[in-house]
Amino acid sequence: MTSLTIFSPSGVVARPPQLRVAARRLSALGFGVQVDEAATARHQRFAGADEVRLAAIHRVAEAAPSVAMASRGGYGLSRLLDGLNWPLLARSVDRGTRWVGYSDFTALHLGLLAHAKSPSWAGPTALDAFGGEVVDDVTEGCFTEAMSGELEALGFRTEAGLDGLEVRGMLWGGNLTMVCSLLGTRHFPKVMGGVLFLEDVNEHPYRVERNLLQLQQAGVLDAQKAVLLGAFTAWKPSVLDRGYKLNSAVAALRARAKVPILSGLPFGHVATQVSLPVGRRVTLAVQGRDAFVGW
Numbered sequence: 001m002t003s004l005t006i007f008s009p010s011g012v013v014a015r016p017p018q019l020r021v022a023a024r025r026l027s028a029l030g031f032g033v034q035v036d037e038a039a040t041a042r043h044q045r046f047a048g049a050d051e052v053r054l055a056a057i058h059r060v061a062e063a064a065p066s067v068a069m070a071s072r073g074g075y076g077l078s079r080l081l082d083g084l085n086w087p088l089l090a091r092s093v094d095r096g097t098r099w100v101g102y103s104d105f106t107a108l109h110l111g112l113l114a115h116a117k118s119p120s121w122a123g124p125t126a127l128d129a130f131g132g133e134v135v136d137d138v139t140e141g142c143f144t145e146a147m148s149g150e151l152e153a154l155g156f157r158t159e160a161g162l163d164g165l166e167v168r169g170m171l172w173g174g175n176l177t178m179v180c181s182l183l184g185t186r187h188f189p190k191v192m193g194g195v196l197f198l199e200d201v202n203e204h205p206y207r208v209e210r211n212l213l214q215l216q217q218a219g220v221l222d223a224q225k226a227v228l229l230g231a232f233t234a235w236k237p238s239v240l241d242r243g244y245k246l247n248s249a250v251a252a253l254r255a256r257a258k259v260p261i262l263s264g265l266p267f268g269h270v271a272t273q274v275s276l277p278v279g280r281r282v283t284l285a286v287q288g289r290d291a292f293v294g295w
Contacts, residue, residue: 002242003065003067005036008072013040023035025131029149029166036056045075061089064091064092077105080184093119098120106175119278136272142273144175146275153293168196172196174278176232180211233268
């Protein structure tokens with residue numbers, strides 16, 4: 001049985017019963033589920049004080065389960081980065097642990113790459129994917145196949161004009177705001193010739209554009225082989241937009257960047273979410289409007 005530990009590295013678990021629901025559903029999928037002792041701790045908006053969450057991460061790393069799944073995102077990992085024992089986390093990966101999460105968990109994904117070149121998985125959190133009223137079939141299937149090692153590729157529909165594109169490089173990225181927040185720090189990995197994927201939530205398109213331009217102007221985007229844009233959701237239009245939308249932001253970026261930019265990746269703060277191997281070398285190929293990522 002594949003061991004899976006749910007822990008809380010970031011935001012508070014507002015409704016603990018949902019965590020129990022998630023644990024039962026994951027157990028029904030064949031995982032041997034444990035919930036970390038501090039998973040429902042509370043301190044302000046966090047799942048416990050900084051030292052509590054830091055200890056939880058180290059406790060999980062010491063135990064080295066097959067899967068270490070964040071209960072949810074929110075905010076909080078940025079506070080912990082300087083105190084994390086990166087060699088300990090890297091050893092857990094060497095022992096077979098797959099660290100899984102997204103959103104705020106991007107900080108841990110990128111830190112593992114920057115400090116240890118260790119791979120991890122951008123994928124669902126326990127509450128978002130398995131603690132609600134329904135479970136998305138694609139999200140569930142993709143996650144279980146990824147954790148069993150069966151998942152080797154995924155596909156999605158993208159825009160026209162990229163037919164024949166084929167590139168290879170390290171897959172990396174995550175939440176756009178989190179990626180930008182680490183730029184210039186020692187926790188930001190120096191990836192050249194990679195395939196960068198990005199998503200975000202509650203960010204108006206002009207803020208998405210601003211963050212994308214920051215990465216482009218810092219030389220990060222143009223150092224990649226390709227950029228994959230996932231979902232950018234839950235933003236509110238303004239009376240000042242006057243026709244300006246997310247596609248306007250992407251068009252502005254494409255006019256400046258030298259790298260191919262593909263949209264349509266099914267990843268982000270959405271119900272249907274794929275699992276992505278961060279730090280693995282992948283091949284991106286486009287046939288017509290069908291894009292494929294394989295590893």
